[in-house]
Amino acid sequence: MKRRNTQQRKVILDILRSTDIHPTADWIYERARQYIPNISLGTVYRNLKILRDEGLILELSDGKQSRFDGRIDEHFHFKCSNCNSIYDVDTEEAVRINEEILQKEGYQVHSYDITFTGICPKCNGSQN
Amino acid sequence: MKRRNTQQRKVILDILRSTDIHPTADWIYERARQYIPNISLGTVYRNLKILRDEGLILELSDGKQSRFDGRIDEHFHFKCSNCNSIYDVDTEEAVRINEEILQKEGYQVHSYDITFTGICPKCNGSQN
DNA sequence: GTATATGCAAACAATTTGCACGCCT
């Protein structure tokens, strides 16, 4: 299928690349309306799906909602169970994956997702 | 809150502990009906939430659905993008986590979830 | 010009919830 380059898709991708809060579709929709006032939520969903299928963004499932990530280089996530924020974790030394072991058992690994859960520095400090 | 020991909750936990397919709420509901024919889906959902909050089971989010896991010892998951099955991965040598590095940055880690995605041995062999 | 993408609203699917009654403790 030949894909068109629509203003809507460009705006959505720009928004995702300019934040690190891993927003929901709805958050992206509200922000996109500032640039294209009559954009529809359906269009946001359709484009997020397209961008994800093209490998330009990541879709994270957070309970029953999806969140989206404009960063596609290797990194991990930390989810605070107090404030529900999702942080990017860049300390690659914290994780060491040996895919070969899985491959020897017949698994063909394409990607992996690592999410830590706990209390973030902000909530940890302020005790709430 | 004082918790009662209901037949419904016991059946649900037994079902989850006797399978490794990481079932959905609906699958658990259908199976539970074999033991308690008039159990309701709402009750299944309510008890899964309770069991998860008590730390007796794990909730995995699989797209927009949730799946549940009766195993709570440390292990990882492999999701086949062909058949959508979720496998348990027990090779602890495949993953090495250094929580200390995160702790030094102020993160208080309670748990982590690691999910590999790719093609499972079954689908890999049969090419479909 | 033509086919893909859009806006809108209705449809869907998974999950949650209000309520009156039931049953553990």
Added chain:
DNA sequence: AGGCGTGCAAATTGTTTGCATATAC
């Protein structure tokens, strides 16, 4: 006896989809 848990059905929420029109190419 008292209150948490249940069954039932309706309500909610996040997401998807059909259709007529608009727009990128």
